Amino acid sequence: MAEYLIKNGFVFDPVQGINGDKKDIAIKDGKIVESVGASAKVIDAAGKTVMAGGVDIHAHVAGPKVNVGRNFRPEDKKQAIYEPGRGVRRMSGGFSVPTVFKTGYEYANMGYTTVMEAAMPPFYARHVHEEIRDTPIIDQGAYPVFGNNWFVLEYLKNGEAENTAAYISWLLRMTKGFAIKCVNPGGTEAWGWGLNCTSIHDPVPYFDITPAEIVKGLIEANEYLKLPHSMHVHSNNLGNPGNYETTLETLKLAEGISAKNDFGREQVLHHTHIQFHSYGGTTWGDFESRADKIADYVNSQKNITCDIGFVTLDETTTMTADGPFEHHLCELNHLKWANTDVELETGSGVVPYVYSPDIYVCGLQWAIGLEIALLAKDSMRFHMTTDHPNAGPFTRYPRVMKWLMSAKARDEMFAGMKNEDKVRDRTGLSTMDRELSLYEIAMMTRAGTAKALGLSHMYGSLTPGLCGDVAVYDYNPETASDPEAIEKAFGKAAFLFKQGELIINDGEIVSNGNKRTLWVNVKTNENPQVERDIALKFNKFYTVNQNNYEVAAHHYVPNPYVFEIDATV
């Protein structure tokens, strides 16, 4: 394999404490190394920014609901140029729900090399993996959803922690999943009857368990299993005025629990797209930001991480396993609504949405995301996401970086809003002059996310021994003054390496790499009761036989990277 030396770039690597120093980065045999021989190919990075490949902790990029979004929104293809194939590239199109090829290319263009699919319905796991397999370049994993799963609800109701863990380990193996995702705990099961759970104390119909018990039980199961990532929650009551209280109550469930794992992860709870959960007021009339309360609490709790879910003020496609929320949304905007309830496991919905800067609620949502990120005391625990495509497409990350790094760019956005005064009045953002540095951006986009995923031994830093995932951006931090240069440079990496292979050469994609699917194989004690329960449910209540449930590696996961964990006691 070719050796490379990336010379004289401004290097940002928070893990090693490198803050814009001019350094050379060497790559050999797929890894970052201390040095390479004289025959190494030299990449001249003088005047450019060098970082580890980006790691996205939460994006909806593959699977059934993403594909519903593609197929039921032909109009989305008109929002961006459909690009013909050329060289190693297939033709690629779509804006908020791009095709799998475009997903791979656009992440590469942003210097991202690892992306986690945020919600995998276990029953549809094959579909998720088929799309992941077809997505070029980036390493991916997928989080199966557990928060409304009948096995989990029943075991937790009965206080059977060991059985919960045994079942989770089985399901991760069956679906080739990476982490425990929990979406609107209990609420999506209630949606099976057209109902919802909007607080953490609302009992789930029939199962008679509360969201609080589900969240707490899943956190404990996660630590029992010593998984790389923590429990990953999308809490109840998303998107509603006044929901910050539900969010705080959910976060408090992690108090007193500490992380147990061999992957360097410190948090026990990751709260996703927390922007959507930081709202004050009681109606849309007195809607206001409660970013301060949420950021303060996360700042104070070392065992919690979050990603933001920045609203980018675009026309986009919302999609979530939070079925009742999507129904609620379509009642608000009266656009088309797709919904799929999944037997014994979960549900989901998809609704297009236009975040208009002319609507003050949308403007506030935009401001709240930025406010949280700028209130962060430790950017390692506040991550860059747009909850793609819910708050905006992932291709807007460079634009979000611009807003985070430039008060001027934020002021320009405020000035373009129809209800500027109202928006400024109801968020703390208008008085904030903090501008994040590239060092902090590197925390939010790779170092922090890699650590929270338990992948800091592979990604997120340029420490020798880690994967040779390196991005070079045409951005000179010493001379750049125009905020637009940030958006331009971080949307179009000049060079990109994935596992030591040159993927982007001088701005052009030259290889589809050798993408891997990450999944976790965790061994627990033999558990005849869980085995019996599984067999029983498949016999009676599933419409697929148990022997046809497992996602086979050969076709669906052709290039796996498996984390083997022993959680036997």
Next chain:
Amino acid sequence: MANIVSDVICTFCGTLCDDLEIELSDDGKKIKEVYHACAIGAEKFLHSQAEDRITRPRMMQEDGTTKEVSYEEAAKYTAKILCDAKKPLMYGWSSTSCEAQSVGHEIAEAVGGMVDNTATVCHGSSLIAVQDVGIPSCTLGEAMNRADRVVFWGCNPAHAHPRHMSRYSVYPRGFFTGKGAKSRKVIVIDPRKTDTASLADAHLQLDQGRDYELLSALRVAFRGEKLPDFVAGIPKDQIYEAADLLKSGRFVIIYFGMGVTQSLGKNHNIDIAIAVTRDLNDYTKAAIMPMRGHYNVTGSGEVLGWQFGFPYCVDLSRGIARYNPGETSSNDLLVRDEVDAAFILGSDPGAHFPISSVKKIAQLPSVAIDPHLTPTTAVCKLHVPVAFVGVEVGGCCYRMDNVPIESRKVVDPPEGMLTDQEFLTMVLAEVRKCKGV
């Protein structure tokens, strides 16, 4: 002891039953008996064992006779007609695996093909309706476990999806439907007295082609507003009764078929059927599901979706993907003489397209890739027989509720026969040679 393969997936219809048991000969080479399948499904497995099966590609000669050719020659011919064409039609895809579809799409991208699947004459109008108004749906098991109101609209599962009612919709005892059929009220809406209708608690025998009116009347009835004495030939009392029956359910599921998708009104019928479902969600829980026909037509829409962004009628001839049903749909392309080659895989347009379209196929350079002898293979210049997916080779298939299931290989194909994925891979290599990539 009998040599039984269990948990076999039936690759016939969109019901995609996965509980078949197949008894093999002692040497494991022949299928002797098929258990649990419906008559059609069983016949598919047994049919693959026919002694007189075509096992090598055959080229039609000028005098109308056929001549056996090798798979290599067949791949070269296929690649040539695709590369020579300005706008080849690449139709079918519904009776094959997603793996084969993927390879086919690479070929289509290289040659600028018009990729269309059987939805074009089936549930394509449903796909258009979904693009207009969305679709609240669920998996078949969700309906089995919860639904106490079941509507069959313009479909006849007793014949078209024979195990649908016993596995999913009417008879099974689900988690919240422990009394099976007794837990459910079944409404059939069909102008015909079908065998499905004979099992229904209520049969609304509407005038043919008047589905839109009746659906609209239901929406009126849900709101308690006034109806004329008759709508679509149904007395208003019966409509109010049906509306009340649906509203009083805990979970309503509406299954619909070609009786509404391909009769007068087409996608507009589905628009309003979905609107009925949305309305019902204001009172209770409701879902709606198309009764997809071919076992993997759903998969074709899915793979096209994630690779190109559209579920059918995908025009790749301009180097980018376009979608415009009515313009880029197979029959429109054929009757307007817009395509100059026909590539057909995993479907039988010869039996299902209008004769005017079939005549056009007969005039074009053409290839049919299909395990069977069909009316299509009879009119195409080249017939490439391939192994049966789900019998002689496994592969991913999507059920009518979009649930992916991996079909199994039960026996080997006849010696020397290729699978469609293998054959397409050969064609792709030839196409690349021809295009110099």
